[in-house]
Amino acid sequence: MSTHANNALHPTGLAQKLADSGLRSTPQRELVYEVLLTKRDHPTADEVFARVKPELPGISLATVYNCLETLVQCDLVRAVNFERGPTRYCPNLRPHAHFHDEATGQTHDIDLPTVLFAKLKAELPTGFDANAVEITFRGKAKTSSN
Amino acid sequence: MSTHANNALHPTGLAQKLADSGLRSTPQRELVYEVLLTKRDHPTADEVFARVKPELPGISLATVYNCLETLVQCDLVRAVNFERGPTRYCPNLRPHAHFHDEATGQTHDIDLPTVLFAKLKAELPTGFDANAVEITFRGKAKTSSN
DNA sequence: ACCAAATCTAGAATAATTCTAAATATTGCT
DNA sequence: AGCAATATTTAGAATTATTCTAGATTTGGT
Numbered sequence: 001m002s003t004h005a006n007n008a009l010h011p012t013g014l015a016q017k018l019a020d021s022g023l024r025s026t027p028q029r030e031l032v033y034e035v036l037l038t039k040r041d042h043p044t045a046d047e048v049f050a051r052v053k054p055e056l057p058g059i060s061l062a063t064v065y066n067c068l069e070t071l072v073q074c075d076l077v078r079a080v081n082f083e084r085g086p087t088r089y090c091p092n093l094r095p096h097a098h099f100h101d102e103a104t105g106q107t108h109d110i111d112l113p114t115v116l117f118a119k120l121k122a123e124l125p126t127g128f129d130a131n132a133v134e135i136t137f138r139g140k141a142k143t144s145s146n
Numbered sequence: 147m148s149t150h151a152n153n154a155l156h157p158t159g160l161a162q163k164l165a166d167s168g169l170r171s172t173p174q175r176e177l178v179y180e181v182l183l184t185k186r187d188h189p190t191a192d193e194v195f196a197r198v199k200p201e202l203p204g205i206s207l208a209t210v211y212n213c214l215e216t217l218v219q220c221d222l223v224r225a226v227n228f229e230r231g232p233t234r235y236c237p238n239l240r241p242h243a244h245f246h247d248e249a250t251g252q253t254h255d256i257d258l259p260t261v262l263f264a265k266l267k268a269e270l271p272t273g274f275d276a277n278a279v280e281i282t283f284r285g286k287a288k289t290s291s292n
Numbered sequence: 293a294c295c296a297a298a299t300c301t302a303g304a305a306t307a308a309t310t311c312t313a314a315a316t317a318t319t320g321c322t
Numbered sequence: 323a324g325c326a327a328t329a330t331t332t333a334g335a336a337t338t339a340t341t342c343t344a345g346a347t348t349t350g351g352t
Contacts, residue, residue: 044308058331060333061332063331119262123256123259133282133284137274209301233339
């Protein structure tokens with residue numbers, strides 16, 4: 001069922017990545033990561049908390065924040081922000097943009113050719129050296145998947 | 147001294163733009179707008195408040211927020227967000243990107259060819275109709291103006 | 293000058309996130 | 323196995339930026 005390129009990194013891989021940063025694999029971290037992989041709808045910390053609680057009823061919201069931050073630090077997950085709304089989390093590590101649907105509030109990943117990111121960086125005046133570019137679209141999506 | 151293309155819109159123009167939206171020109175709105183035009187360093191609401199207070203000691207922070215919001219609504223000013231930081235305000239209406247200097251925290255405007263924005267929108271899959279694109283660079287700037 | 297509507301103000305309320313300090317869990321010795 | 327050192331989790335308090343509320347002030351049109 002792995003029809004599309006997927007950067008799923010299951011328990012062992014996760015443990016490895018964490019260890020690389022001198023961190024431990026814990027049930028909380030594994031579960032938070034799994035929740036992000038399972039439903040890739042850019043959930044907020046609160047939403048992750050809600051999805052994780054049934055599995056691990058004792059988990060606290062602070063821990064969810066901690067785990068998410070940890071995963072971001074280890075480059076397993078990207079934090080996505082849109083106009084002061086709550087931070088959303090995204091396990092898609094390919095370079096991509098985001099599309100915010102004004103009607104539904106949903107966030108969609110938009111894959112873009114890598115060269116485009118390079119082209120953008122090339123537009124910067126001398127003296128500016130970017131190590132990241134973020135691209136966000138806003139508008140209406142009339143996808144069939146809605 | 148008007149060396150660069152400038153979209154300054156002084157009192158009369160401001161009053162006009164406000165009137166277009168059925169709003170009044172007030173000392174507070176004029177001053178907030180002037181402060182934004184005078185020092186275009188993408189100040190936060192707090193910073194605008196600090197700059198405005200000496201001129202109009204009775205002004206409240208709530209009013210500064212109100213004025214900024216009003217100016218944004220009238221398309222005189224753009225609100226700029228970067229990773230959950232406080233919203234910053236920018237009177238540059240040309241389509242442009244922002245560069246966040248990780249070292250200084252400063253925000254710089256980056257003018258980009260208009261066609262680039264169009265090209266980006268063209269990359270969207272069918273079904274996605276964007277009415278705005280936001281581009282943010284992050285990195286180090288070693289400009290002489292620092 | 294008067295009235296209605298618009299605007300402004302101070303302070304309370306809210307939302308998302310971070311901080312703090314104590315409780316738990318885990319690891320690496322011995 | 324036993325134990326100290328360290329990492330992680332937890333609940334709740336604190337913080338920050340912003341919005342809300344309700345009353346006071348200002349304004350434009352008659």
